[in-house]
Amino acid sequence: MAGKQSHVVIFPFPLQGHIKPLLCLAELLCHAGLHVTFVNTHHNHKRLANPQALSTHFPTLHFESISDGLPDDHPRALNGELLIALKTSIRPHFRELLKTISLKAESNDAPAPPLSCIITDGLVTFAFDLAEELEIPILSYNVPCARYLWTCLCLPDLIEQGQLPFPDDDMSVEITGVSGMDGPLHRQDLPGFCRVKQADHPALQFAINWTQAQRRASALILDTVYELDASCLSHMALMFPKIYTLGPLHALLNAQIGNVSKSLASHGGLWKSDPNCMTWLDSQLSRSVIYVSFGTLVNLTRAQMMEFWYGLVNSGHPFMWVIRSDIIYGAHQIPAELEIGTKERGYIVDWVSQEEVLAHKAVGGFLTHSGWNSTLESIVAGLPMICWPNLGDHYIISRTVSQKWKIGLQLNENCDRCNIETMIQTLMGPKREEIQSSVDTISKLARDSVVKGGSSHNNLEQLIEYIRSLQHHI
Structure with missing residues (x-):
């Protein structure tokens, strides 16, 4: 009977890096027989790659969209305008949609x-208000890594202890009071908003309010492997009654639905992939290519772009570089030597299906901004990383990748072409064996977690059982 089937509304924060993992979760729940209504903004739903194919394969997956109140040509970056739109436009439309459903x-x-129940992106804090108002159980899914979430939960204590805001500009000072991080944190490992000068700064207060709101959820869902983050998860468990670690979500989905996932590989994508990039990779030697991508949000100055470009060309290794149309501020001209070097052994592309590229046998390393989605995809593919953190959880992820797990190298914020060249040669050359050994260990742990008997596989079953226990009528 339909009345006995569980029905979940899933609402991601309206950016690609948040939509894709939550769509993976929606597919997993539908595969288990649950009914899911996935809510996007009108703007993002129009850009979504082939939602019809997803609905065809998952008959209980349905899409709804609501207005974000922004003009069609708005860039919709992670900034104040988008956050204001969440409160002024998206919130009332989402409330009405819940009532209509x-x-x-x-x-x-x-x-x-x-x-x-509702499963909301943790950044959509107004959803907690609506859930309480309409008396609907709500679960929180968080895109950032668990260590970042735990660090942000500790921010009020760090302020009370006088460790925030920083009294000076020495980023090497150790931060105490964030337990379970497998070694000391330093100021440079904390997110950029921790570098503000006042404790009441809006950016710092936003992070505090966002993380404290998670405690209103009946359960917390994290895209991580329990064994990788057990040290901080044990502390978080004291705050949250239920924590389900389901990562890597894309690998868990692949394990559940098998080869079908290949035909749906672009699901959640808002950017059109270059169909010719795989042909270029096919022409390259095994593990010879350094793949470069800074995700959907990071922007470069012209100076930064030139440093990366010279470093890539001068390294002597083949490279594939994702350069979004909006990645650089202002117009730019490319020196002739870079054009020649790129033509000889480089491939510049607007966008790719990253999971597919990372899995290609020609790719041997990943130069990344250290976004959590990209990091998990690299781990599953068994690739070492060069990390260039920029915002949010990138700094803690980069620290963990390079210092704790030892599966990558960390590039300084002030990127330098000689440093980039040296790191690429280290990662791709004879010295890579030590790093690759660590990568293989972490990769196996992640891949084992998503198969039957693994921690993420078991947690998914427990999550589904928990959702089925929730029966609600407004």
Whole structure:
């Protein structure tokens, strides 16, 4: 009976790096027989790659979209305008959608069962208010890594202890009071908003309010492997009644649905992939290519772009570099020697299906901004990384990759072409064996977690059982 089927509404923060993992989770829940309504903004839903194919393969997956109140040509970057739109436009539309879904479910010919719960992106804090108002159970999914979330949960204590804001500009000072981080944290490992001069700075307060809001959820869902983050998860467990670690989510989905996932590889993508990049990779030697991508949010100055470009060309290794159309501020001209070097052994592309590229036998390393999605994808693919952190959880991820797990190298914020060249040669040359040994160990741990008997596989089953125990009518 439809009434006995669980119905979950999933609402991601409206950026690609948040949409893709939550869509993976939606597919996993549908594969288990749950009904899922996935909510996007109109703007993002129009850009979503082939949602019809997903709905065809997962008959209980349905898409809804709501207005974000922004003009069509708005860039929709992670900034104040998007955050304001969440409160002023998206919040009331999402509230009305929840009420509409509930009313439809009560009719005799309802296409969907009654609503069981909401799974919201942790950044969509207004969803907690609506869930409490409408008396709907709510679970929180967090895109950033667990260590970042735990660090942000500790921010009020760091302020009370006088460690924040920083009294000076020495970034090497050790931070105490964040337990479970497998070694000391330093100021340079904390997110950029910790470098503000006042404790009441809006950016710092936003991070505090966002993380404290998570404690209102009935359960916390994290895209991580329990064994990788057990040290900090044991501390977080004292705050949260239920924590489900399901990472790497894309690998868990692949393990559940097998070869079908290859035909749906672009799911969650808002950017069109270059179809010719795989042909170029096919022409390269095994493990010879350094793949470069800074995700969907990071921007470069012209000076930074030139340093990276010279470092890549001068390294002597083949490279594939994702350069989004909006990645650089202002116009730029490319020196002739870079054009020649790129033509000889480089491939510049607007966007790619990253999972597919990282899995290609020609790719031997990943120069990354250290976003959590990219880091997990690199771990699953068994590739060492060069980390260039920029914002949010990138700094803690880069520290963990390079110092704790020892599966990559960390590039200083002030990127220098000689340093970039040296790091590429280290990562791709004869000395890579030591790093690769650590990568293989971490990669196996991640891949083992998503198969039957693994921690993420077991946690998914427990999450599904928990959702099925929630029966709700507004």
